[in-house]
Amino acid sequence: MMPSRMGRFRQRFSRLVALIGALLLLGACSLIGIEDAPLTTFDPAGPFAEQIDGLFWPVFWIAVVVFILVQGAILVAIFLFRDREGAKEAKQLHGSPKLEVLWTVVPALILAVIAVPTTAAVFELTGCDSDAMVIEVIGHQWWFEYHYPDAGIDTANVMVVPAGKEICAKMTSEDVIHNFWIPALNGKRYLVPGQTTLLRLQADEPGEFSGACAEFCGLSHSLMRARVVALDQADYDAWVADQQKGATLPAEGSDVYDGYQVFLSKGCTQCHTARFDDESASQIVAEGAFGGPDLTHFASRGTFAGATLPEEGETREVALKRWLANPPNVKPGSFMPNLALTEQEIDSLIAWLESNT
Amino acid sequence: MTATAERPQTTIFRRPSSTTGFWSWITTVDHKKIGIMYGYAAFVFFILGGVEALLLRIQLAQANAEFLTAGAYNALFTMHGTTMIFLFVMPVGAAFMNYLLPLLIGARDVAFPRLNALSWWIFLFGGIFLYSTFIFGTSAPPVGIDGVGGNLPAGGGPGTFNFLADSPNGGWFGYQPNAGPFYSAGTAMDYWALGLQILGLASLISSINFIVTILNMRAKGMRLLRMPVFVWMSTVVAFLLLFSLPIIAVALFMVMFDRQFGSLFFQPVGGGDPVLWQHLFWLFGHPEVYVLILPAMGIVSEVLPVFSRKPLFGYSAIVFAGAAIGFLGFGVWAHHMLASGITPVAQAAFGLATMTIAIPTGIKIFNWIGTMWMGRIQLKTPMLFAIGFIAMFTIGGLSGVIHSIVPSDWQQTDTYFIVAHLHYVLFGGSIFGIFAGMYYWFPKLTGRVMNDKLGKLHFWLMLIGFNLTFAPMHWLGLQGMIRRTWKYAPESGLEPWNVAVTIGAFIIALSIAVFMFNWYNSRRRGEASGLDPWDARTIEWMSPNPTPEYNFAVPPVVIRLDHFWHLKYDQDEDGRAVPKADKDEILAQIEDEQLNPVVPIQLPNPTYFPIVMALGIPIVFYGIIYHTTLWGKALIVIGVIISLAALIGWGMEPLEEPHEESESDAEIATVGGEEAGIAEGAGEDADV
Incomplete structure (x- = not known):
């Protein structure tokens, strides 16, 4: 009797160990692929994202402990109290007031402890410092526009910021609700049409940070991405000075000039604008133009089409050709129509766009 | 006669x-026939919602995939969410309540049998109405702010199945103004808004019916605190529906007016407030979450004691915790919108309120484990699903606590972390609980027991498939995979785990196929169940299997909690259960008594x-x-x-x-019974 019962015990025990081992293995597997995720929330690059990270981990580990206790209790209960041959009937226990109090009060206390830093962080992280640099973020289907009120700059898709300085993003939307998210710099905040929301951003070091619109905003929601480039102060100042200049009016006869003519004649100016230092060209934009990205410094931005192009392993030229040939095919629902440009026109247009550094 | x-x-x-x-x-x-129809209809919608999910998963198995068009993808995730919530989990809950509530409280039918039929048919027609959008619905690219429309290439862009794009594609949450007249032109979102309106009406009617039934039609001696926990949870659900459905009804009517008659309640161009829609939607939507989970909690609270052969640990704590969850559920809606720019005071308040939900939920989980502890655990299929419920729901609860850390939620909201969380709660919770109930009460429908081996195969396949599908989503979300994304870039590093998720989804599909085969097969060839296949504790098992039309020939008189168990068992001095010497005779006598009414029983007519x-x-x-x-x-x-x-x-x-006649002396004489009470219809049971 005794050995067989021990044998069964051992068999069950080894099964339990195997199960736990499998779970641990699965957990270890999940650590594979940590690197190379540009939108990871585990790589904060500024004080606000760091503060959030600092809140997440203690709660995560508390959750892990509770997880192990609860799942362990379930496994142990099955292991110890499974109906076996010759097992006695169970005692008909109805409960225990002491235990009820215990497992009401202990979780309440844990939560109370968590609540304090949470509440503090909510107040610390909302609103902006009064001396923060303001950048207005305007959501469009499906790209972000950035307006620098002090410098008078209007750009798209890439937000350039000085490293080590707090940015106050004042955000609104032209159409539907969007959600601006740069995981390395802070959490998300909605862009609500007709309202202004605030988001504090700060990158400690120069670098490039990926982001996206996180709220479902229509057909091409998945193709509305964002990028923040942090520069050190000197580079940032140079960038500002550069952006404040207009584009150069191309000389007649060149390929670039042909592209400029395509821009003027094919309806691009219905939505897009380009500023030129040359007075004679300043009236090219139709009055009340429907707002597409400002193309004055198109080539200075590392990405276009809602920060989705060029894709990995694709040159700018190939991506631009694909995009200009049929925008709605790349970005379904796009407000930029297929203008049925010829290959020649596309090549010229690319030449002009890429000259707008 | x-x-x-x-x-x-x-x-x-x-x-x-x-x-x-x-x-x-x-x-x-008949509440049983209505319950069965609810169940089958809900299961058909479950299959549809599941197919939608599989199509979504095929699209996401590869970075930058072009299996579905963007429009088809958006429509499929909208319909997947809408279907699983409003056309599967809610009605399957209604199926359980319909079939079981009268049996669990010892009644012959619900309080308003015809109203019950009405809510079932409204539900069915509402579901068909919603799904008819696949035939009649239209959608269009957004109309821009200056009336300059967006563009779609011929064929709707890269990908296939574009015909599916002509169905609701504004998300199951229908956020305005994206789902409003300017950004979701076409009729598809009208089908969505009005379809939900119809479905809400069905639920509202049945909630009133259930409340009246539970409060008035309990068997003699069944005091409130002798009611099975499933009945208690159904009561809470009915009140949640009663108070939350009017909110969404108003909000949906406002959407209807916006879309049909130009009222612009939620459209900023007309001075409307799109965030108001979110408040109204979630003021309904969060209690709705508990509408989806509480019936499963009730089912698990019935199954665990039976297969642990012990009373439910902390019965009253579980009951009060359920009611507390219901109350608190009305005070946490804005945690769905912590990133919306509401004030820090509101954010902190809703964050803290959300934390408090963890307390009653924890009480339930600990008491369920307490029920198993020192029991004599029989790992039959219903028990496996009940244990699976506790284990998986706990994970969903813990990730929920992480969301109550408001700044942490700013990172996680609108990512796959939330998708993981909600599926651990609604699939790992509700659906595991629902399957526990299906296996457990199957004999009441058919007089047969479902095959246990196939049931266990179903359980293990589903547990593995479920975790392979939804556990990596936590990770994907924290790695920055946003929700409702048709495409993700190859360089996002998200592809490997997405492949695993898709494989998991197909394993779940396989497990459901096993279940369907088992159900079909067991109906015909399953082992006969007899009166009491599980050695159960509650009075629905005092009615023969399959349940006769009249439920109980002799309505039981309940003298304590777990009345049926105490008819069969005594306790020794250690408090251990001891079967009564004449247990078998007692069961035989009950079955005989319930199968052979002394007088014909009058039921409501069709x-x-x-x-x-x-x-x-x-x-x-x-x-x-x-x-x-x-x-x-x-x-x-x-x-x-x-x-x-x-x-x-x-x-x-x-x-x-013939009700009128049966009340006259002459009619009673013709049916030949002195016990007129037994011959009375369901409506009279309340007086007992």
């Missing part, structure tokens, strides 16, 4: 009388009017969608006439045909 066949003068048409066959189902007012009245409603709503056309206006008139005519017919038709 010849008098019963005679047509009373008050009715216009001959009253239906078939008790078997197609017409018996169409005209039934009727045509609920289905006719329900039929008018979607016709009116079709008319509203096309109200600018003449035939649209005609549909409204036709629908109103149908429903009104049915209402009048209904009002003039008595619940039970």
Whole structure:
């Protein structure tokens, strides 16, 4: 009797160990692929994202402990109290007031402890410092526009910021609700049409940070991405000075000039604008133009089409050709129509766009 | 009894009388038949929602995939969410409540049997109305702010299945203004908004019915704190529905007016507030979450004690925790919108309120484990699913606590972390609980037991598939995978785990196929269950299997919690259960007594009017969608006439045909029983 019962015990025990081992293995597997995720929330690059990270981990580990206790209790209960041959009937226990109090009060206390830093962080992280640099973020289907009120700059898709300085993003939307998210710099905040929301951003070091619109905003929601480039102060100042200049009016006869003519004649100016230092060209934009990205410094931005192009392993030229040939095919629902440009026109247009550094 | 066949003068048409066959189902007012129909219809929608999910997963198995067009993808995730919530988990909960509530409280039917039929038919027609969008619905690219429309290439862009894009594609949450008239042009979102309106009506009607039933029709001696926990949780659910559905009804009417009549409540161009929609939606939507999970909690609370062969640990704590979850559920809605820019005071308050939900939820989980502890655990299929529920729901609860850390939620909201969380709660929770209930109460439907081996295969496949599908989503979300994303870039590093998720989804599909085979097979060839296949504790098992039409020939008189168990077992001095010496005779006697009514039992008669009245409603709503056309206006008139005519017919038709006569002395004499009470219909049971 005794050995067989021990044998069964051992068999069950080894099964339990195997199960736990499998779970641990699965957990270890999940650590594979940590690197190379540009939108990871585990790589904060500024004080606000760091503060959030600092809140997440203690709660995560508390959750892990509770997880192990609860799942362990379930496994142990099955292991110890499974109906076996010759097992006695169970005692008909109805409960225990002491235990009820215990497992009401202990979780309440844990939560109370968590609540304090949470509440503090909510107040610390909302609103902006009064001396923060303001950048207005305007959501469009499906790209972000950035307006620098002090410098008078209007750009798209890439937000350039000085490293080590707090940015106050004042955000609104032209159409539907969007959600601006740069995981390395802070959490998300909605862009609500007709309202202004605030988001504090700060990158400690120069670098490039990926982001996206996180709220479902229509057909091409998945193709509305964002990028923040942090520069050190000197580079940032140079960038500002550069952006404040207009584009150069191309000389007649060149390929670039042909592209400029395509821009003027094919309806691009219905939505897009380009500023030129040359007075004679300043009236090219139709009055009340429907707002597409400002193309004055198109080539200075590392990405276009809602920060989705060029894709990995694709040159700018190939991506631009694909995009200009049929925008709605790349970005379904796009407000930029297929203008049925010829290959020649596309090549010229690319030449002009890429000259707008 | 010849008098019963005679047509009373008050009715216009001959009253239906078939008790078997197609017409018996169409005209039934029997809570069991209605429950079965609810269950099968919900399962059909479950399959549809599941197919939608599989299509989504095929698209996401590869970075930058072009299996579906963007429009088809958006439509499929909208319909997947809408289907699983409103057309599967809610109605399957209604199926359990319909079938079981009267049995669990020892009644012969619900308080308003015809109203019950009405809510079932409204639900069915609402579901068909919503799904008819795949045939009739249209969608279009957004209309820009200056009336310059967006563009779609021929064929809707890269990808296939573009015909699916002509169905609701604004998300199951229908955020405004994206789901409003300017950014979701076409009729698809009208089908969504009006379809939900119809479904809400069905739930509202049944919630009132269930509350009245539970409060008034309990068997003699069944005090509130002797009710099975499933009944308690159903009570909480019914109150949640009663108070939350009017909110979404108002909000959906506002959407309807925005879309159809230019009211612009939620459209900023007209001074409307899109965030107001979110408040209204989640003020309904969060209690709705508990509407989805509490029935499963009730089921698990029935299954665990039976297979642990112990009473439920902390019965009253579990009951009060359930009620507390219901109350708190109305105070946490804005945690769905912590990133919306609401003030820090509001954010902190809703964050803290969300934390408090963890306390009653924890009480439940600890008490369930306490029930298993020191028990004599029998790992039959229903028990496996119940244990799976506790384990998986705990994970969903813990990730929920992480969301209550408001700044942490700013990182996680709108990512796959939330998708993981909500599926651990609604699939790992609700659906595991629902399957536990299906295996457990299957004998009540068929008089047979489902195959245990196949059941276990189903359980393990589903547990593995479920975790392979949803556990990596936590990771994907924290790695920055946003929700509702048609494409993700190859360099995002998200592809490997997405492959795993898709494989998991197909394993779940396989497990469901096993379940369906088992269900089909066990109905015909399953082992006969007898009266009490599980050695159960509650009084629904005192009614024979399959349940006779009248439920109980002799309504039980309940003298304590777990009444049925105490009829079978005594306790020794250690407090251990000891079967009574004459246990088998007791069971045989109960079965004999319940199978052979002393006098014929009068039940509510079948009727045509609920289905006719329900039929008018979607016709009116079709008319509203096309109200600018003449035939649209005609549909409204036709629908109103149908429903009104049915209402009048209904009002003039008595619940039970021979009821009047059975109350007269002469009729009692003809049925030959002194115990007139037994012969009385369901409506009278409340007096017992």
